[in-house]
Structures are given as structure tokens and as C-alpha cells.
Amino acid sequence: MRLNEWFVPRVGSSRFRAAVGLLFLPYTGMVLAFTLFGAMLAEVVHWDRVAAILVIYFLALGIGAHALDALGSREAKPWGDMFSKRQLRLLALVSVASAYAIAMPYMLGPAPLLAGIAIVEGFFLLAYNLEWFQGRFHTDGWFALSWGALPVLAGHVLQTNEVSVAALLVAAAAGALSLVEITASRPYKRLSRAAASGAASATECLQMRQLEKILQSVSVGVILLGLGLVAWRWSA
Secondary structure: OOOOOOOOOOOOOHHHHHHHHHOOHHHHHHHHHHHHHHHHOOOOOOHHHHHHHHHHHHHHHHHHHHHHHHHHOOOOOOOOOOOOHHHHHHHHHHHHHHHHHHHHHHHHOOOOOHHHHHHHHHHHHHHHHOOHHHHOOOOHHHHHHHHHHHHHHHHHHHHHOOOOHHHHHHHHHHHHHHHHHHHHHHHHHHHHHHHHOOOOOHHHHHHHHHHHHHHHHHHHHHHHHHHHHHHHHHHO
């Protein structure tokens, strides 16, 4: 179980801690910040659409994708038996359906290009987290594209219904930042499990703490940058 990881609350019942941990809030926060990156590039910012894309990605990724990830993981269950398969399926279905329901009026109205991104993200939502096609899409590169680059484009497209050169460059930067996060996260997860079971050496515990600092710094830095861009545009 991953209850010992840094993003999981240290207080509360095991079920409460697992429920909060399931959201992977720092990493979800990064993706939400990426949508802000794209939105803030627009010449005119529609703040209702900013709120909409945040809610859409929180539901689809923060809840839906992580529920599917817990359901489809080939490794040991990340949250043990805290959630049944039925609960995870229901959670994923309701959250993802709600996200698409919120996005639909925009796709049918001011931002039809968002539909293309929604289709691609929907594919990765299932293929990555459920490890379809023998896990072919469960790789660092596809992770960087689906939860790094595409959220930037989604935030921008919802505002402008176009893909600009600036948005593509920022999307590439977000993909690179996501690659740093997932590259550090995989060995951190392995070392964290070893440390929790008492099987980690002193050197491995040191490596785990170093990776933890990288993950904390990257996630906090991205989130603060997103909030800074919002504050800049709000006051403009």
C-alpha cells in the first residue's frame, strides 16, 4: 500500500488517507496547472472556461484516471483492499462521464476543436491506466504526452479554438516537466515500498528521500507557476 508516501495525509483513518491518496493531489495539481498554462496564453481569457477546464481535468484525471489506475494496475494494489473493484469502476464512470458532460456544451459551441483532444485523452485515460495492449501505452513518453502536453493544448483550445505555436511550445515544456515527474516517480515508488517493508538499505533510503524532494519541488513549482500566471492575467 502507498499510505506511507509523502502526498498521503498522516492523520485520519486508513480509509480516509487512502481516499485522499487516490487523488494524487500534487500530481493532479500539476496537470491542472498545465491547463492554466494554455489558458493564460489566450489574448482574451474567459474565466468561466478556465474554471470549466479545471473541473473537467480534476474529475477525469484526479478521480477517474486514478480510480482506473488502481483498478488496472498489474502490480500490487496501491491502496490494498480499501476500495472494491465495483467502487473503483463506479467512481471512474461517474467522474469521467461528468467531465465529458461539462465539456460537451463547449465542444458543441465555442470550442469544437476540444472534441479532438477529448477523444485522444479519453483513449489514454483507458489505454494508459488499464494498461491495454500489453501495456504498450503505459510508458513515460505517453504519460508525458497525455498528462503533460495535451492539458496545455486543452486549456488553450477551450479559450481560443485554435492551436498556436506558443501553445505547442508550452505544451512541449509541460511534457518535459511531466517526464521528469514520472521518471523520478517510478524508482521512488519502488524504494518507498522497500522502505515501508524494512527491506531498503540506508543508501536506498537516502535515494528515496532525494527522489521525494525532486517530486515535491517539481509539483510545487509547476503549481505555483500556474497560479502566478493566473494572478498576472487577472490583474492585467
